[in-house]
Amino acid sequence: MIKHTVLGAAFLGAAALFSGSAFADFPEKNINFIIPYAPGGGFDTYVRKIAPLMEKHLPNKVNVIPKNVDGAGGRKALSDLWRAKPNGYNIAIFNMPGMLLDKIIGKKTRYEIDKFVWLSQIAVSPYTLAVNSKGPYTSIEALKAAKGLKYPVASPATTAAVAGKIMAAALGLDVRVLPGYKGSSKTSLSIIRGDTHLSLFASSQYRKYAKGGDLVAVLSLEDKSPFPGVPTVGDIGHPELTALATERIIGTAPGTPRAIARVLEMALIKGGNEPSIQAWAKKGDRSIDPKTAAETSKRVDHLIKFYSKYKSILAAK
Numbered sequence: 087m088i089k090h091t092v093l094g095a096a097f098l099g100a101a102a103l104f105s106g107s108a109f110a111d112f113p114e115k116n117i118n119f120i121i122p123y124a125p126g127g128g129f130d131t132y133v134r135k136i137a138p139l140m141e142k143h144l145p146n147k148v149n150v151i152p153k154n155v156d157g158a159g160g161r162k163a164l165s166d167l168w169r170a171k172p173n174g175y176n177i178a179i180f181n182m183p184g185m186l187l188d189k190i191i192g193k194k195t196r197y198e199i200d201k202f203v204w205l206s207q208i209a210v211s212p213y214t215l216a217v218n219s220k221g222p223y224t225s226i227e228a229l230k231a232a233k234g235l236k237y238p239v240a241s242p243a244t245t246a247a248v249a250g251k252i253m254a255a256a257l258g259l260d261v262r263v264l265p266g267y268k269g270s271s272k273t274s275l276s277i278i279r280g281d282t283h284l285s286l287f288a289s290s291q292y293r294k295y296a297k298g299g300d301l302v303a304v305l306s307l308e309d310k311s312p313f314p315g316v317p318t319v320g321d322i323g324h325p326e327l328t329a330l331a332t333e334r335i336i337g338t339a340p341g342t343p344r345a346i347a348r349v350l351e352m353a354l355i356k357g358g359n360e361p362s363i364q365a366w367a368k369k370g371d372r373s374i375d376p377k378t379a380a381e382t383s384k385r386v387d388h389l390i391k392f393y394s395k396y397k398s399i400l401a402a403k
Contacts, residue, residue, distance in 0.1 A: 116175075120166065120167060125180075128288055130154065135366060140299045141357050173346065174342055177336055178254055191401040210373050213287065214316070215306075218300070238273045246287075250263060256326070270288075273287075278301065286307070307318065333385070336382075355378065
């Protein structure tokens with residue numbers, strides 16, 4: 087009984103320490119907002135939009151500084167965050183479910199993806215399948231009949247790669263995933279040049295690239311197509327593929343005290359609901375709907391379970 091009482095007192099003491107009083111001055115210095123890719127892509131854009139709004143809702147006046155840490159398909163950035171002190175001064179945007187791929191297929195990494203502290207899911211971006219508007223594959227039927235299609239991605243650990251593999255298997259497309267393209271701008275350029283043939287883009291990104299007429303949508307992975315005349319996956323008998331989407335999730339180092347994580351969580355939620363970023367999202371047909379840390383943790387658990395059903399497809403070379 088004495089032992090239990092001592093342990094209980096120690097636990098309560100620790101709980102009090104981490105309840106907020108010990109971190110009342112957080113943040114006391116600038117916060118790094120890590121982007122696991124080169125500048126110019128969708129993840130870079132989201133971070134640079136929300137970072138200054140996040141600053142407004144922190145209890146102390148500090149800067150939230152976007153920091154591009156490109157390399158190894160995002161793994162370098164996550165390795166850096168894994169090694170960072172659990173003090174809230176380094177946060178990162180995660181490309182989900184792509185960054186869960188290594189865990190799902192059992193590949194070793196320098197970090198444990200499910201041990202990061204989740205702060206908020208800020209956006210879910212549905213996909214559109216696009217091709218070269220002047221190429222030979224301007225319909226889903228033409229793609230199904232083609233052989234040796236090339237599908238460019240930044241790395242196998244991106245959501246575009248994960249979703250592309252599952253989509254190709256479901257539709258019977260003969261696709262080879264080619265990594266090494268630095269962001270969606272390079273992906274689209276490779277298709278426009280004719281070096282590759284097709285890729286999934288966030289619908290808002292596709293809209294931007296389609297303005298020049300170089301890319302054309304052949305399939306929407308949404309319940310209702312946002313583009314006139316473009317069929318949905320439901321229209322061609324695969325409504326399950328609407329589950330494939332880019333989920334933009336913010337996390338920080340494992341072991342970060344709840345009091346600190348809570349400050350960051352609320353700054354992200356309040357910043358993400360600012361009228362200026364909501365107007366930006368609406369104008370560009372983008373998603374911005376910040377979730378709580380608890381909702382985000384449940385979502386990551388769900389993604390692991392859902393995509394694990396496709397382990398054999400995702401593990402295939």
